[in-house]
Structures are given as structure tokens and as C-alpha cells.
Amino acid sequence: MSNIEHADVWIQKEYSPENSHCYGCGVANPYGHGLKTYLTGAETVSRFTPDAMYSGGVPGNVYGGMIASLFDCHGAAAAASFHRQHSEDPDGPLGRFVTASLHVNFLAPTPQSRELTVSGVLKSIEGRKVWVEMTLKAGETLCATAEMLAIALRK
């Protein structure tokens, strides 16, 4: 992994001010999770440690809604970043993508009090549509996978 994660600019930070209020990842939302997603080569990555209150039914495991939330915000950012990376102007402005569908497979309990790593790769692009495949790991344990279809908002 490169040290791009220490860069001052992550994908969500490039969202326009009027699109930066997301509870999951918006820099203009002071109450939210503030998820940060970075593009490094052909992969996107986010690291996040949920607070203890976000337990599932049994304390010690993260609740499913948090896992889906991390995938949702990560995937929309990844779609925007991959779309620009494969555009005619890879140094141009970033688009804003919204989720059309999100499919999460929960494979193993996701432990609390651990840093979680969400990663994304591009599956395909068709015009304004971008498909992203994602994983969520706790250390080496693959806890969940997801597929998203995201669509660019019209400017």
C-alpha cells in the first residue's frame, strides 16, 4: 500500500460543497462518520474503526447497517474516482455519483474495536454508470463483500 492514505486530499474532500453533507462521508457534516476513501493505483481504500456503540445484537460485532453504510459511501466515491481515472481528462473535476443498487454479502462476523479496511476495484463503466466490487476486512479476515452500481449525477 502506498502512503497516499496520508495525503491531504481524499476522494470525498473533492466533492463540491453542495454535495458534501453526507452523514457517512461528507466533509460538511459535523455529526457523521467522515469516511475517507483514497485511490491508490487501480484500487480504492478506506480505513475505519467503528465506535463501540455500533454493535450488532451481540456486543463485540459490528451491526450490519454500519457495514452497508461503509460500502455505500466507499462505493460512490470509488465510482467517481474510477470514472475520472478512465475518462479523457483524468486530471479534471470529479463527478458526484449516487447509488442505484448495493448488494452486500455478509460472510463472517465483523469484530468491533478493530480497524476495518474497505477496498474497491472497478468492474465496468458504461457512460454514466459504474460498477464497483468491494471487500471489507478486519486484519486478514474477509468479513463481507459488496457490489454496487453507481450513476453520475447530471451536472
Added chain:
Amino acid sequence: MSNIEHADVWIQKEYSPENSHCYGCGVANPYGHGLKTYLTGAETVSRFTPDAMYSGGVPGNVYGGMIASLFDCHGAAAAASFHRQHSEDPDGPLGRFVTASLHVNFLAPTPQSRELTVSGVLKSIEGRKVWVEMTLKAGETLCATAEMLAIALRK
């Protein structure tokens, strides 16, 4: 709609104490959303009004992670309730189900400051596996649909 929603016992309230800590719906989690799901006939229903801080990128719409969270907790409760309803002992104890997969389709922006209604119906049961189909509406507007596969925890 019957007035069963005013009953003192909703599905999540029947979860055993050790399984009641979910951030989304557990009665033993004082910080969470406290989603309540009721079985009424062949349908499950939850009503929930997200706080204003749970906005998407643009204020005025609910963020996707909240929508997935509502489906996740609703679906697991619905699975438990439908499974008992179709068992040999429909008045017996409630099982506890966890999500194996959740597929959400986002059809229209979900408005904030509105009561949202999540509804579920049983698709099929095979042993410990239950498939549930769900909708999320704001008034008459269908904002999202979801399918879940939930599996009963072994006792």
C-alpha cells in the same frame, strides 16, 4: 393497517437480552435507532423518521447507509417473525436471525423530515434460511426496495 403498531410488544423486543444490543434495533442499546418492527397479518411494518443529520450529499435527502440500515434490521426481524409464524409452534419463542445477504435498489431520493414506512413480505423459507422482500416508502412514493436472505442462529 391494523393498530397492532400500538402494541407494547414489537418483534425486536422479543429478542433475548444477550441478542438485544444492535445499534439499529436493540432495546438494550441506548445510543441506537431503536427500530420497531411489527407483524400484521402476512406483512411486517416499521415506521421511522431519521434525524436531520442523516442527510445524503445534498441536505433534504436521507443518506444511503441509513436506508440500508433500516432494511437490515427490519429484514432480520421479519425473517424471525415469518419463520415462527410458519412453524409448528407459531406461539413459541422467537428465533434470532442474522443477515447473509442484502440487496438494496435505490429508486428515488428518500426525503428527510418525513416518516418512512418499511414493509416486508415473506418470499420463501428453507430450514433455517428465510428470504424477505421489502419496500421503503415516504408517503406514497416508493423510494427503495430490498431483498434479504437471513439465517437463524443456532440455539
